[in-house]
Amino acid sequence: DIQMTQSPSSLSASVGDRVTITCRASQSISSFLFWYQKKPGRAPKLLLYNVFTLQSGVPSRFSGSGSGTDFTLTISSLQPEDFATYYCQQSYTTPWTFGQGTKVEIK
Amino acid sequence: EVQLVDSGGGLVQPGGSLRLSCAPSGFTFSSYWMSWVRQAPGRGLEWVACVNEDGSRVFYMDSMEGRFTISRDNAKNSLYLQMNSLRAEDTAVYYCARHRVGVRAFDNWGQGTMVTVSS
Numbered sequence: 218d219i220q221m222t223q224s225p226s227s228l229s230a231s232v233g234d235r236v237t238i239t240c241r242a243s244q245s246i247s248s249f250l251f252w253y254q255k256k257p258g259r260a261p262k263l264l265l266y267n268v269f270t271l272q273s274g275v276p277s278r279f280s281g282s283g284s285g286t287d288f289t290l291t292i293s294s295l296q297p298e299d300f301a302t303y304y305c306q307q308s309y310t311t312p313w314t315f316g317q318g319t320k321v322e323i324k
Numbered sequence: 325e326v327q328l329v330d331s332g333g334g335l336v337q338p339g340g341s342l343r344l345s346c347a348p349s350g351f352t353f354s355s356y357w358m359s360w361v362r363q364a365p366g367r368g369l370e371w372v373a374c375v376n377e378d379g380s381r382v383f384y385m386d387s388m389e390g391r392f393t394i395s396r397d398n399a400k401n402s403l404y405l406q407m408n409s410l411r412a413e414d415t416a417v418y419y420c421a422r423h424r425v426g427v428r429a430f431d432n433w434g435q436g437t438m439v440t441v442s443s
Contacts, residue, residue: 218386251429253369260419260433261361261369267427304369308428311383313359313371 219243219307223316229324236292238319240305245285249309252281252290255318256301264303265290295321326350326432328420333437340410340441346403346420346434354378354398357423359430360405362416362439372418373405410441 220243230236240250248268253261263272265281268288278293292299300323305316332344344360359374373384373394382394393406403420417438421430 249428253430255363255369260435261421261430262433263424263429263431266424266429266431272424272431306369306371306429311374312385313374313428315369315371318368 218312219246219310219314221305221307221314221316223303223305223319225319226317227320227322229322230295231324232295232297234295234324236295236299236321238290238303238305238321240283240288240290240316242286242288242307242309246307246309248284249307250281250283250288251306251308252279253304253306254299254301255304261304292321326422328422328432328434330418330420330434330437333418333439335440335442336410337443338411338441341406341408342410342439344405344407344418344420344437344439348401348403348420348422351422353396353401353403356425357428358394358396358403359421359423360394360403360418361421361430361433362414362418363436364413364416367416370416374423375403407439410439412441415439415441 222241252264255261269281302318302320327349329347360372391409417436419436420434422432424431
């Protein structure tokens, strides 16, 4: 199985900060990399697919980059509604796997 | 508006069975791959299983293959997850999720249904 490792596991940031979360795959996953936002008690929300393509309705402050095994999610200017847990996910091969999550908390 | 409504969760004893359902609306269900994804309390997201548009192809997370069965009835507009031989570690919120067309990402999710396996 492909292991997805995110770092950091958690971070504290302020509104307006630039935030970067990394995701590393245990083997190359081409561009089959997606990012989700998860808030407590709510369903996950797709943010980006195929590394860098924004899902409809997602603000442009979210961006993605990377290829092969190393990927990054960047929030250019953190907003109050962005405090949540973020997950990367690969679907290069089954079983599809998620990273362990990165919790973004208010500083 | 795309909507997915999960149901069927509850309390079940170890070794027991449960059948989850997902009722889609607002889109042509038979044109989409579908998956089940779960989140155990205090844990991250875990993909469980997926099924293709006509139900002819299914895939599972290793630990669930042989115990869980994903299926769909396009005539009834429904997705199912039959869970047998349940274990305490299967306790989680289970979400049905739609795959984005042409992309193996989950673009719409149900609200989740809680499954608790405990004696």
